[in-house]
Amino acid sequence: MNPLLLFVFVLAIYLGVYLINKVPSQLHTPLMSGSNAISGITIVGAMIAAGHADGGPIVTVLGTLAVVAATINVVGGYLVTERMLGMFKTGKGN
Amino acid sequence: MESLQTFAYIGASVLFIIGLQMLGRAETAKRGNRVSALGMLVALVATLYFEAGLDFTWILVGLVVGAAIGAVAARRVQMTGMPEMVALLNGSGGLASLLVGWAEYARADRIAPFPAFAIVLTVLIGGLAATGSIVAFLKLSGRMDGKPIQFAGQKTVNGAILAIGLLAGAVLVVDAILAAGLPGGVVIVAFAVVLAVALVLGVMAVLPIGGADMPIVVSLLNSYSGIAAAAAGFVIDNNVLVVAGSLVGASGLILTNIMCKAMNRSLANVLFGGFGATVTAGSAAVQGEVKPLTPDDAYYILEAASSVVVVPGYGMAVAQAQHAVKELADQLTKAGAEVRYAIHPVAGRMPGHMNVLLAEANVPYEQLVEPDDVNPTMEMVDVAIVIGANDVVNPAAKEDESSPLYGMPIIEVDRARTCFVLKRSMNPGFSGVDNSLFLKDNTRMIFGDAKATLTAMVAAFKEV
Numbered sequence: 433m434n435p436l437l438l439f440v441f442v443l444a445i446y447l448g449v450y451l452i453n454k455v456p457s458q459l460h461t462p463l464m465s466g467s468n469a470i471s472g473i474t475i476v477g478a479m480i481a482a483g484h485a486d487g488g489p490i491v492t493v494l495g496t497l498a499v500v501a502a503t504i505n506v507v508g509g510y511l512v513t514e515r516m517l518g519m520f521k522t523g524k525g526n
Numbered sequence: 527m528e529s530l531q532t533f534a535y536i537g538a539s540v541l542f543i544i545g546l547q548m549l550g551r552a553e554t555a556k557r558g559n560r561v562s563a564l565g566m567l568v569a570l571v572a573t574l575y576f577e578a579g580l581d582f583t584w585i586l587v588g589l590v591v592g593a594a595i596g597a598v599a600a601r602r603v604q605m606t607g608m609p610e611m612v613a614l615l616n617g618s619g620g621l622a623s624l625l626v627g628w629a630e631y632a633r634a635d636r637i638a639p640f641p642a643f644a645i646v647l648t649v650l651i652g653g654l655a656a657t658g659s660i661v662a663f664l665k666l667s668g669r670m671d672g673k674p675i676q677f678a679g680q681k682t683v684n685g686a687i688l689a690i691g692l693l694a695g696a697v698l699v700v701d702a703i704l705a706a707g708l709p710g711g712v713v714i715v716a717f718a719v720v721l722a723v724a725l726v727l728g729v730m731a732v733l734p735i736g737g738a739d740m741p742i743v744v745s746l747l748n749s750y751s752g753i754a755a756a757a758a759g760f761v762i763d764n765n766v767l768v769v770a771g772s773l774v775g776a777s778g779l780i781l782t783n784i785m786c787k788a789m790n791r792s793l794a795n796v797l798f799g800g801f802g803a804t805v806t807a808g809s810a811a812v813q814g815e816v817k818p819l820t821p822d823d824a825y826y827i828l829e830a831a832s833s834v835v836v837v838p839g840y841g842m843a844v845a846q847a848q849h850a851v852k853e854l855a856d857q858l859t860k861a862g863a864e865v866r867y868a869i870h871p872v873a874g875r876m877p878g879h880m881n882v883l884l885a886e887a888n889v890p891y892e893q894l895v896e897p898d899d900v901n902p903t904m905e906m907v908d909v910a911i912v913i914g915a916n917d918v919v920n921p922a923a924k925e926d927e928s929s930p931l932y933g934m935p936i937i938e939v940d941r942a943r944t945c946f947v948l949k950r951s952m953n954p955g956f957s958g959v960d961n962s963l964f965l966k967d968n969t970r971m972i973f974g975d976a977k978a979t980l981t982a983m984v985a986a987f988k989e990v
Contacts, residue, residue: 437760437768444756444769447543448776455550457871458891460781460878465612466549466559467777468748470542471619473566473770474755476573477626477762482588483580487633494632496584498625503592504599505619505751510563511600512611517556519605519885 462516469509475502534572535766541565542770546777552891569766605886606843609744609876613663616747620655623648623754624724630761631717635706642702644760646695646720652754653724654731659747661732662740666875672737681798684730691723735796738840738917740875742785742796749778781877788871790923790934814965816952819972821979825986827944827970831908834858835900836867837937838880841914841949841976850980851913852887857987863908866893868900868937870918897937910942912963913976914949920961931959945969948976 455463475498481487482495542565548558574580603611627648631637637645664670697716701708735743752774759767786793828834836855842848855865867889873880881894904910912919915937922929923936939945940963947964949971963969972979 434763437763437765440765441756441760441768441772444772445776448546448773449780451543451547451773452550452777452780455781456552457869457878457896458881458885458894459550459552459555460784460871461608461612461876461882462555462559462878463549463777464745464748464781464877465608465615466562467546467774468612468615468619468751469559469566470546470562470770471616471748471752471755471774472622473542473569473767474619474623474626474758475566476569476764476767477630477758478588478622479570479573479580479585480577480762481626481629481633482584483577483582484633485581486579487629491629491633492584494625494629496588498622498629499585499588500592500595501618501625502622503589504596505615505622506566507593507596508600508611508615508618509596510559510566511597512603512608512615513559514556515600516605516608516882516885517559519882519888520552520555520891521885521888 458520462513462520465509465516466513469506469513472502472506472509475499475506478502528576531572531576532765534568534576535764538565538569538572538766539769541568542773546773565770605882606846607667608882609740609874609879610663610667612876613659613666613744613747616744616751617656617659617663619751620652620659620728620747620754622652623751623758624652624656624721626758627652627761628721637702639699639702641761641763642699643695644757646698648754648757648761649720650691650695650724650727651750651757653721654728655747655750655754657725657728658732658743658750659728661729662743662747665732665737666740672740674736675733680730680734684727687723687727687730691720691727694719694723731797734798737875738872739789739796741872741877741879742782742789742793744876745778745781745785746793749775749782752776752778785872785877788935814962814967816964817970819946819970821972821982822986824946824970824972825983827946828858828863828909828983829861829987829990831858831863833907833909834863834865835904835907835910835939835942836865837873837910837912837915837919837939838867838869838884839873839913839915839918840875840879841916843874843879843883843914845914845976847913847977847980848883848887848889850977850984851884852889853984854980854987855889855893857984861987866895866900868897868910869894870897870915870937873915873918897935901938901941904938904941905943907942908944910939910945912939912945912947912949913980916949916961917959919963920959921963921966922959922961925962929959939963940966940969943968946972948972948974948979950975
């Protein structure tokens with residue numbers, strides 16, 4: 433394990449807290465679904481598991497299922513967020 | 527090649543950070559979501575292109591199936607169904623991390639102690655997020671009763687389950703420290719126990735939590751799915767998973783904290799308190815009489831109003847009344863009134879629930895105001911219309927020190943000149959606490975389905 437990864441972890445937690453601290457409540461849902469889509473980044477690990485045949489059939493099955501679940505998370509999350517944000521309008525257009 | 531892959535992952539991390547920051551501001555939110563999606567694409571392509579020895583067959587199958595399901599679900603979901611949708615997406619993210627941890631465990635012949643520890647965490651947190659989200663989904667979609675499900679000794683049972691899971695996890699780590707020194711059978715059983723505990727714990731954790739506390743649970747589960755992804759990053763030694771996962775984990779915790787503050791409760795109280803189930807009618811009996819009003823009579827008061835505040839709650843979502851609300855607001859605006867919508871942070875079943883529904887009904891977001899902004903002007907409000915909200919407008923939160931709601935920030939509609947409460951019956955809200963607002967002198971109850979009531983009011987305006 434690369435010890436730098438722990439360092440990165442601590443910094444990223446701090447950054448996440450800092451970034452989200454002052455968000456207006458109308459953005460709470462899109463923020464949640466949008467950040468939820470980001471947590472689908474586990475797709476990288478899923479693809480690595482699904483694509484390495486050296487682990488045997490069980491690993492391939494688990495990896496493929498992981499790719500399916502992570503892709504649902506990523507695609508569904510970004511599209512739903514896009515849809516919601518598309519509805520937020522200002523009164524100026526009326 | 528490997529360094530190029532790392533550079534690509536760093537680039538993706540930066541895009542996630544910028545995207546998340548932009549997502550937090552109304553003017554840039556839409557672009558922010560796209561920047562973050564671009565980051566995901568970069569991470570995906572970099573993995574496919576640079577990772578050595580990948581066979582694409584099953585990856586592509588997984589991508590196509592997952593993308594199809596995700597796209598169809600995102601397109602089909604109604605805005606009223608958004609809380610369930612977010613819960614399900616959360617659950618799939620948690621499940622994916624759990625599977626990645628499991629696959630990595632199955633793949634390696636020999637695991638070093640730290641990755642073994644990370645795998646245990648990934649499986650536990652991923653499983654918790656996965657089944658917890660499924661229970662949340664069942665509760666939110668009404669497939670399961672939204673009431674808290676509790677039994678004697680629940681905390682002890684849950685604590686015992688967690689302890690068993692941690693113990694089994696410790697066995698796996700010890701096995702790694704001893705360089706696979708434990709008998710194979712013990713290790714397999716230990717892993718199976720970790721897996722089972724992860725899945726059971728998610729169910730047990732969400733069962734005791736009731737409907738109105740769902741905004742907190744949904745954002746907390748969101749945080750868990752991020753932390754699970756970060757833990758998976760430690761398993762496969764990958765920086766982009768750690769960065770993206772921790773960003774989501776931290777932002778989810780912040781959102782959870784905002785929700786808790788809005789209810790004046792601690793996170794522990796929400797998770798273990800089972801608020802709605804334990805409260806007994808201990809607070810002072812509420813005095814006064816109910817003054818019902820018909821929609822037609824309501825019209826005469828509304829017609830003369832120059833300042834109206836709408837306070838929506840979960841009842842508006844249930845009645846799907848957001849379009850009717852907007853229609854009434856249009857009529858009021860036409861009649862010369864200023865209409866604002868006061869949104870309590872925990873109104874509804876997920877953070878921002880009311881905002882999404884009103885946005886769907888084309889309400890411009892400048893008209894949505896937060897409690898702190900509207901409360902100081904409440905004396906100047908002619909009519910406050912409460913639609914399916916209850917606890918968030920209960921004056922007991924200010925007046926009655928013995929009330930379980932005491933101290934919770936509310937929208938102080940009782941100080942408006944007149945207050946209409948649209949409600950099916952006199953039943954108390956989720957908390958089980960009687961609402962003295964219903965009996966105040968300036969309150970008028972308009973019983974019935976909120977959508978029908980609003981439509982009747984709109985009709986009264988149109989008849990003139």
